[in-house]
Amino acid sequence: MKPSSLNARRRQRELEGLADGGVVDVLVVGGGITGAGVALDAATRGLSVALVERGDLAQGTSRWSSKLVHGGLRYLAKGQVGLAHQSAVERGVLMERTAPHLTRALGMVAPVGVGFGMGDAALTAAGFVAGNLLRVAAGTSRATLPSPRWLTPHETRLLTPAVEHRGLRGGLLSWDGALSDDARLVLAVARTAAAFGARILTRCRVDELHPDGAVVHDTVGDQRLLLRARHVVNATGVWADRLHPEVELRPSKGAHLVIDAGALGHPRAALTVPVPGEPNRYVFALPQEDGRVDVGLTDDPVASATEDPVADEADETFLLATLSAVCERALTPADVIGSYAGLRPLLEGADGATADLSRDHAVLERSDGLLTVVGGKLTTYRRMAEDVVDRVAARESVTAGPCRTAAQPLVGAASRARLADLPAPASLVRRHGTEAIELAELVREEPELGHPVVDGRPYLRAELRWAVEHEGALDVEDLVDRRTRLGLVTEQRPAAVAATRESLRAALATGA
Ligand SMILES: Cc1cc2nc3c(=O)[nH]c(=O)nc-3n(C[C@H](O)[C@H](O)[C@H](O)COP(=O)(O)OP(=O)(O)OC[C@H]3O[C@@H](n4cnc5c(N)ncnc54)[C@H](O)[C@@H]3O)c2cc1C
Incomplete structure (x- = not known):
């Protein structure tokens, strides 16, 4: 396994470590682009990090964008x-x-x-x-x-x-x-954070949020856990007001x-x-x-x-x-x-007017220290993360390095020239970057994995195996709706679900 690999075993191990009394520097709530960005920023500054997400990575708005990386016109x-x-x-x-x-x-x-x-x-x-x-x-x-x-x-x-x-x-x-896919950007950011030691814990719903931790329901193990942290960042997007009611x-x-x-x-x-x-x-x-x-x-x-x-x-x-x-x-x-x-x-402004946070983002700090970051764009997630982690880093008793994320390639990244030369199909490179080589290797070892999951769509069975072993996919919906977009075409969805269920069973049998 690679340091960036996310899977059910790692999730279980890290969750147990935290429930056992571990305290992290930063607890991030929300596994959309903002939360993943905050986890990466904090982890690359040398802080210990746990991210909890109630569903899957990119379960919320971050997979439903127009997928544009806007220039700001x-x-x-x-x-x-x-x-x-x-x-x-x-x-x-x-x-x-x-x-x-x-x-x-x-x-x-x-x-x-x-x-x-x-x-x-x-x-x-x-x-x-x-x-x-x-x-x-x-x-x-x-x-x-x-x-x-x-x-x-x-x-x-x-x-x-x-x-x-x-x-x-x-x-x-x-x-x-x-x-190519907004959900896969979230995944790449979260995996890069994981490579720097961040614990990325999906299927962990925060029921109560405090400035020094959270009461979390692990919906896989069906257990209630108390996670402790020195600093807490609420990055739950359009649901942010549920955990920080002062945010309207x-x-x-x-x-x-x-x-x-x-x-x-x-x-x-x-x-x-x-x-x-x-x-x-x-x-x-x-x-x-x-x-x-x-x-x-x-x-x-x-x-x-x-x-x-x-x-x-x-x-x-x-x-x-x-x-x-x-x-x-x-x-x-x-x-x-x-x-x-x-x-x-x-965001509802103080004067009752609304400020369109799709244009800008806000970092809101409660008097007890709880931080909430909302708004912005997928495009500006890195800057949002930098702004909120700067607030943590400025606190007394925090020793954190400077923000490094503008120069930190995400998992799979390489120059366009190198990507063009990779010995792997271009369609795999567009979704997996340099990791396409490992996927191509998987197909060489098991040619059966080189078949498309659904005829006429570009996703290969190897990608489902990869998603379970390295990309934190835990069930069929993760595979069909976020690691791939097989589920988007209504008519193909039943066939995609059936084929994916089969692949998931096979992947789990390999021990992921
Ligand atoms: C239709 C549309 C099109 C867009 N198009 C673009 C575009 O083309 N380019 C661009 O740059 N931006 C675009 N945006 C903006 C961009 O998509 C959003 O700014 C961004 O995805 C928000 O990310 P987020 O992480 O803040 O929120 P989310 O992605 O919603 O993440 C919040 C996460 O918190 C989790 N969560 C909620 N409550 C809890 C809880 N109690 N415990 C644990 N987890 C919880 C949710 O499950 C969710 O995964 C678009 C937005 C919309 C709506």
Whole structure:
């Protein structure tokens, strides 16, 4: 086993060690991108860390994002230059240093003549130039993210073939970062933290949170445990107010539809569609690496945070209608092969107004020392973690090194040149980085593991075995919904579950 390997045995051993009276420096609650980032930041500064998550890693919002690694253009449009720069810097850190294996440049096409009028196009082009300057200011190379440019109508249709050709005058092409899978980013961050000694304990629900520990229910062993810590960080996202009631959150739902790439002519770039009558609001059709396109997103306040938000009929109608307005063929519900939704936390301000924390993050400290970190973006998770661990490090009696995470490659990371040369299938490299070599080795030893879990999808049986032995997958849902995305396509889900159940049994038989 590697120091970064997570599995049922390690979980059990580490949980027993803590329940036996062990005290950690930092207890992190929540295994989304924020909590995983905090665990990594604290562990790399030399602090002892335990992270507890009630479900699986990336059980919450962090697996339902648009998977964009934003450059901050949106913030620039609102005059938030500092925030825009921060976002662009973090995008560069992820794409060039910490996670080149999980990120790629994604072309974004704004079709002009349909969707965007000539007037809008001039403004949009000016925004793209500003976005390019942000990239330069953040020190991100043009090889990582090319400069924006004008497309002819022919080029526009080559990249986004579904676009209506009548009236099309061309397109504006810009580039942003995209993740191959947001849940796998969370996993990579958590495993890197584990390599630095952090205990990553899934299926541990916090029922009571105190400044010096937590009452935790281990839902695997069905036992109540008292975990003790010198400092506690609540990183439970949209559920943060349940453990820190003074934090007043107002969630907002964002839904995506999943469409087969064939229905949109197998686009090679994302399509940007303005929402009529709502300036600066867009619907995106985002091509994914596994043959689907995710269409999002909505933004609707909900009364309270539910555990499993879903995309409903109204979301579907809005997204299909907005996208269809620029397409040659109108999309219908029959084109939708799956859907998902996540909740953004909106923080209620002191004056009753709401501050949109999807734009920024906040570190809130209670008088008893309990820290809560909420808001932000996947893109800026590293900075959020740095901010909250800085608060811990500044406390009397804490000896912690400086933040090191901007230079700490995540598990599987390597330069793009090295990744391109790895002797393993490109599809495995995009999900596993350098570890794809070990997966390819597994397949050589057991050729049976080289078969896809479900025909026509890219995931191999070897990846399920790997997930159980090294990626902390404990049950079928972890495998189908977070280590892979086999469960996203509604029609394929039963077959994926059945095949995965079989693989899980085999993997457990090997002793994981
Ligand atoms: C629809 C949508 C699209 C988005 N798109 C993008 C994008 O393209 N790019 C980008 O950068 N950002 C995007 N974001 C923002 C980004 O997804 C979120 O900011 C980020 O995922 C929040 O992570 P988190 O760790 O704070 O919360 P979460 O991922 O929700 O993690 C919180 C965790 O806490 C756990 N938890 C809760 N209560 C307890 C308890 N009592 N005990 C133990 N564990 C508990 C939950 O199970 C959960 O796993 C998007 C957000 C939404 C909603």
